Amino acid sequence: MQRSRRDFLKLAGVSALGLSAGTLGFLGEGAQAADALPSAADFAKPAKAKQWGMVIDTAKFDDALFKKCIDACHDNHNVPKIEGKQEIKWIWTEDFEGSFPTERPAFLAEAQEHRKYLLLCNHCANPACTRVCPTKATFKNDEGLVIMDYHRCIGCRYCMAGCPYGARSFNFRDPGEFIAKDKLNLQYPHRTRGVVEKCTFCVEKLAQGKLPLCVEASGGAMVFGDLEDPKSEVRKVLKEKYAIRRKPDAGTDPSVFYIL
C-alpha cells in the first residue's frame, strides 16, 4: 500500500497536468476516459485487502473539491443526473445534522456546523443491506467491498430500507436517458430501469491496482487502504487523528471515517 501510494502521488502530479489540459477543451471526465481499452495485462497487479476503508479529512474540502470528486465518480460510472426524489447518487454531500444525526453535540463549533460532508456507501464490515437482499444480488466480497450483481437485482428495494445511510438509489426510470451522450463513459456500463445502484469503492479500479476515482480526484483529502492492515495508510492516519463514523450505533461497522 505504501509503495502504491507513493506511486500514486507521482502519478497524481502528472495526471493533474493532463486533467487541466482536458478541462480547457471542455472535455468531461467521461470523454477523457475513452482511450485504450483495458486488457488482461491491466489486471495483472490488483490491489488487495481484507477490508478496504477510507478516511475523509473534512476540513480540506470546499465546494470546488466536492464537485471534482463527485464528477470524477458520477461521470466515469455513468450515474444519471436526475433532480428530485428519483435522484441517483453514489457520492454526495450533506450538512452535519444530516451526516451525523446520532452525534447530537450541544453548541457545535461553527467550523463543523457550517461544513458539508462527503457521503458515500460505507462498505460496512457488517452491512445491513446485504442481509435483507432476497436474491443475494448485493453481497460482501472477500475484500470487504459491498457490491452489486445488477443482473440479479429484482428491484425490491429491501436493501434501501436496510441501509441506515441512504447510500442506495433506485432506478425508477431508464437511466440512459439522463446521461448526457457526450459524457457517457463507453467503457463502463450504465444500469437499467428497476435496479438499485450505489458506490462500489471502484472495484474495477482496485482490480487494476489503482485507487478509487474520488480518492484520486481529492488530491490527498481522502485516504484509502486496508483497515485490517496496521501498516496501511488509513490505519496510520487513524492512529494520529481522531475520526468518527456515521451512525456507529446502527451496528453496521462502517469503513468510512471522518476527521472533523
Next chain:
Amino acid sequence: MYNGKYIIPGLIIFLALVLFPFIKGAGLGPLKVETEKPKNSKECVLKTEKMRDVHMVLLNEWRDDVIRNGKRVYTNESGKQFNMSLTNTCMGCHENKDKFCDKCHVEVGVNPYCWNCHNTSPLKKEGEK
C-alpha cells in the same frame, strides 16, 4: 373405435401442425447468417463454432467470476489472456452490434437484454451506426 370419426382426423390435424416446421424445413441447408467480422483481430476468445454454441454460457461465467470471485482475466485453450468484459473485450472487436450480434439474434428471434446496460461499443459514441 369409439368416436373414431372425431379422434382420427383430430390426430391427423394435430400431427400436421406439430410436424409442419420440420416438413417445411426439410431439405434446406443449415441456417446461414452473414455477420461482420472484426477488422483488427483474427482470434476470438474461443473457436468460432464453440463460441456460436456457448457464448451466452461464457458470458454468464465471466459475470460470476468478475463480480463474485474477483477474477478478471480469462485464459483460453491456446494460452491467450483476455479481460473478462462484454463491453470492453467482446464489443471492442465486434464494434457493430447491429451487424454482428443482432444478425443471429433477430434471425432466431431472441431478445437478450445485455445492451440495456452494456454499451454497444466501447470505442465510439452510442447512437452512431
